[in-house]
Amino acid sequence: MSVEALTRAVAGHGLPTVCAAWPAEPLPDQLWRAVLDRAKQQRFTGLLLDAVRAGSLPTSDAQYEDVAEAHLQATLRVLVVESASLPVIQVLADSGIPSRVLKGSAVAHLDYPDPSLRHFGDLDLLVRSEDYDRTVEVLGAAGLKRARVQARPGFDRRFGKGATCRAADGREVDLHRTFVMGPFGLRIRLEDLWGPPAEFEVGGQVLHALDAEGRFLHACYHAAIGDVPPRLPPLRDVAQMLLLGSVDEARLRWLMERWQAEAVVARAVRLTWATLGLQQPVPLSRWALTHVPSGRQAQDLAVYVDPAKRSYAAKSLASLAAIPSWRDKAAFAYALARPRPGFVPPPAPHRDSAPVRHAVQAGVRQLRAAVKGHMR
């Protein structure tokens, strides 16, 4: 088996309908090292250790010790990150600013049977647009300063995705007011994110997260348009929530229509099924396989995922069409044409990791072959 195939098998470990061909004997040490390194990069040491302990992947004693130690070290870092997030959330709550924990910690506790299967490296927090500027001030007073200058005062609050706030000791908070920058982020009906929260407990503190459909949609945005090529953890999250979670498909479809996000969800689900080798379809994966995006959504998707079109400028241009009022369009265009000194457009979140790209491309080739077979 190749490193890519083994990495995908690890990413899909424990999911129903995955048909992974695990080796019958422990891997040669060089291959094992490569798989372990990949698991560390993708924060999958928990899934790898679980696959080993479940007997899916045989190991030598030394290999078992390798993965057990790697997972222990990775989990220690997660505990430190999670612990450091508690006072940040508390300082916002004390200032009367409601927040929702996004991705990492929330998904680990709410969507996985054991949070140690889902690792993460930072805290992502969603706040309301109207609280955004004050949140930046409160975090700044707590030592977490905005890492980048925004284009104009109020620009992030009105049009942006959010900002990274960083402390001198290296702690980071990714502050969000929406899921992504650009047209798909601007079309999200943000009021839909602020219904009754899902709750989870960390260190005796009750934290708030998005509901199951909100978490699933965020995972789809992350998987489909967050990185090119997509990273494996958000693909796993999509599968985990759809196959083992409590996503209400009727509400999900209602939300994705309201947010004009069908192309995002379809791409995320297709990538997930292809990359993780999921065998059996569910209603949403059947829909995703045959979904043809509207012309507008296809154009918008291209500015996120097409290497020839994805750029800050292309996203900004596409954003103009997604901003409803002419007054706001003018403010948006003016801010980018005459930004404040020091403003630098954020780099594209481009992780052109060859191994992951190969794994995803191999999955997509298999999916295309399956679709061709299905169409005959």
Add this chain to the structure above:
Amino acid sequence: MTDGVERWQRGAAVLWRVSGDRLMLKEASDDDVVVLGPTGVAVWEELVEPTALAEMALRMSVRFGVEAAAVEADLGRVLSDLHARSLVRRCP
């Protein structure tokens, strides 16, 4: 529980994970992470609800095939150490 027997429970502000057969505990306001072996995982499972030391020792002696008195003595030391780090608490 008003029988006068001292019971033990997980600390109120503890973050934890199980990694394989090891348990990691971190008190929210403390920088240190405590790592315990397989027995620690079993102890932590016992501490979901307030539990008397003797009850815990009896169950674990059956589980691990060790004499209850020896388990109770070891458990007492472990719980005292965890208590000093606010990782467990005493319940009346």
